[in-house]
Structure formats: structure tokens, C-alpha cells
Amino acid sequence: MAVLNQKSVLDMIxxxxxxxxxxxxxxxxxxxxxxxxxxxxxxxxxxNNKQYSGEFTVSLSDVLLTxxxxxxxxxxxxxxxxxxxxxxxxxxxIYDDFLKNSNMLDMIDVYKKCNVLTSNYENYANISxxxxxxxxxxRQYAVDNETDFSEPMSPISKHNRDNEKVQLLAKKIIYSYLNLLVNSKNDLALAHILNIPDRGLGREAFTDLKHAAREKQMSIFLVATSFIRTIELGGKGYAPSPSDPLRTHIKGLSNxxxxxxxxxxxxxxxxxPSIAGGQILSVIKMQLIKGQNxxxxxxKAIEEVAQDLDLRIKSIINSQQGDLALSTTDISPARPKSHAINHGTAYCGRDTVKTLLxxxxxxxxxxxxxxxxxxLYDDENTIHHNGTSILTLFR
Known part of the structure; x- marks a missing residue:
């Protein structure tokens, strides 16, 4: 059976x-x-384990089995x-609800939905x-990419692997910012970047936001946005209650x-979209490297990833300027902050959003x-940059 490549998956998407x-x-x-x-x-x-045993934890073996x-x-x-x-x-x-509430579809959902189409089916008909x-x-990468971890790595190999991990971290952070910008309901993306760079919004702040979001049945970002917007626009009469757990995180959340x-x-x-995408990446980059050596x-990784993504955005736009040229006739102006509580429904910069998608x-x-x-479990990649593993944050 032929190996499924990224192009086939992208055609499906x-x-x-x-x-x-x-x-x-x-x-x-x-x-x-x-x-x-x-x-x-x-x-x-x-x-699920918390519901049945009281502990928000799960072993790697159980995750891989499931x-x-x-x-x-x-x-x-x-x-x-x-x-x-x-x-x-x-x-x-729980998994399905999490994706639904985060306005996400997993790859299998996309595959199933595409299979019900009657037109242009040949684009992905060969995917089984x-x-x-x-x-x-x-599985298809297991044979070609196996590494023998039983042999100790040389200093050069370890240095290269460490650099690769930092590069992947930088990529994950920038992509998470772009993901949240496009889809404000994506709690997973928010978890990756809430405290990167350091805003004093560690595990305690995330836990307080998570509880508030669950209580109000809203996304974490919308809870944070509405909380800060109420304070900024409401005046003294709308000051949070002294018992509100989010009160201690006002500075970081506002930032x-x-x-x-x-x-x-x-x-x-x-x-x-080319200029907008470049500026968005530049602003994210400057925020992340501020104060860094x-x-x-x-x-260096942040600079390289931002540059690569900027070039990729321009390449995407150039490739779409033929029969798939992006229309610029239906762009709505940016809404004022007082109306920007739900970024997920703000209809502005549609061409740039489509490019980022x-x-x-x-x-x-x-x-x-x-x-x-x-x-799933290694905190080492993020802990030096004010991060915590996703499992620890959601605990």
C-alpha cells in the first residue's frame, strides 16, 4: 500500500x-x-480518571493504548x-466535547466529512x-527515522538535538499565537502561550481561568477577555469582587x-495579507525576544522561525494569485475594543485569516x-521559558 504523504493530507484539508x-x-x-x-x-x-478516581493524571502506556x-x-x-x-x-x-468547544476538528473528522462530498472526490479518493x-x-515514519537511543550521544549530536528542540519550541509558540488569533476558542493554543513570555500567569492563573470558563461555559480566552474588558470599560462600579480568584491576575491578563x-x-x-502577516509575525517575535540575549x-530560533513563516505566507499568497486569488472586497474594518470581546466572531481581515489558516x-x-x-510529559522543553506541560496546566 502506498505511503500517505503530506500533500495528499493537505489536498483533503x-x-x-x-x-x-x-x-x-x-x-x-x-x-x-x-x-x-x-x-x-x-x-x-x-x-475521565479524575471523575472516577479523583486524580487528574494518566500514564503514557494508557494514552498510547487508547x-x-x-x-x-x-x-x-x-x-x-x-x-x-x-x-x-x-x-x-470528553474528547469530542473538548474539540467542539475549542472550535476544532481533528484530522479524522475532516476525512469523514470530505468523504461525504459528491464533487471533486478524486482529490482525496486514494486515501484509505x-x-x-x-x-x-x-507508523510510516518508524522504520526510516528510528534512532538508537542506547548509544550515548556525542557532544555535537547532543548540541544539535538541543537546538532542534529549541527550534520546535519556538515554532510551537509562534504557531500557537497564530492559532489563537484565528480561533479564539482554542484552549490548547492558549495553554501553550498564556505565560510565554513571562506574565506571571503560571499554573495557578490558568487553573483559575479554567474553572471560571467551565462555570460560565465559555472558552478560556473569552473569560479572560470579558474579565479585563469589564474592568477597562466599566470603571470602579465594575471592579471585580475581592473574592474573585482572577483579581490577583489582573496585570498579567491585561498584558x-x-x-x-x-x-x-x-x-x-x-x-x-502579506503585509499584515509579516507585521503580526514581527510583533510576536519582538514580544518573545524582548530582554533575551x-x-x-x-x-535565534524565534528569529529564524518568524522569518521562515513570513516567507511561507508570501509564498502562499503568490500561489493563490491565479484562479484562487483571495478576494479583498469583503473585508470588514477592525471593530473597536468595546466590541471585540468575542474575537472568534469578529469578521475582519478575512483575507489574512484565510492565509493564516x-x-x-x-x-x-x-x-x-x-x-x-x-x-506529552516533558516539562524541560518549556520550563526555561516560563512554560509548563499541558497536562500539568489542565490538572
Missing amino acids: KEFRRNWRTFCNSERTTVCGADSMLLALQLSMAE WKYLLHEKLNLPVENMKVIDHYENIRK PSQLRDFLSG FINFIDKLDEILGEIPN SRDPFY VLLDEEAASAPTKNKAEL
């Missing part, structure tokens, strides 16, 4: 984008790639002889369920929301991370 009105309520719905699917599953399993089962079950592949963890139905419900399973699980506002204003004020690997779709179609333990 493009078909979904062309028919988004048929499949979802928002043009800003984002696609959840393999790594994000696995993170969402991990959180869902931890939440990941394998989930791929088969969602793709309607045989599961008769596969092990399944207890309460799988509840885990699946087993091919998509192998792509998402990383975060105002920064996202700045990015959102670029979307609405600059009609040219220019010789620091993280500083292409960029995010390409990232979603990337090959999954090989080291699952590092992806």
Missing part, C-alpha cells in the same frame, strides 16, 4: 476549506493535527482483538482509512489580552512527533 459552510459553523474552525489530537486525548483521559484504539474506532477499522481501556465511551465523549491511521500514528488585541487590530487595519538559542493547515498536516513521552 483544502477540500474541507472549500466546503466549510457544509461542515461547520465557522470559517475559523481549525484542524487538529496528530500531536494536538494526542494531547487532547491525554487531557480527556486525565479528566490512541491506537481511537484511531481504529474513529476510522471504522477492526477493533475486535484490540485492548480497550475502561470507560472508553466517556473518554471519547488504514493510510490515514498510519500517517497519524507515525496578554492587550497583546492579542494588538495582533487583532493588525488584521483589521491592514488589508494586504541575542546569542541565546531561543532568541493555510499556514496552520500545513502545520496540522505535519508528521507526528516521534517521541510521545517528550510530547
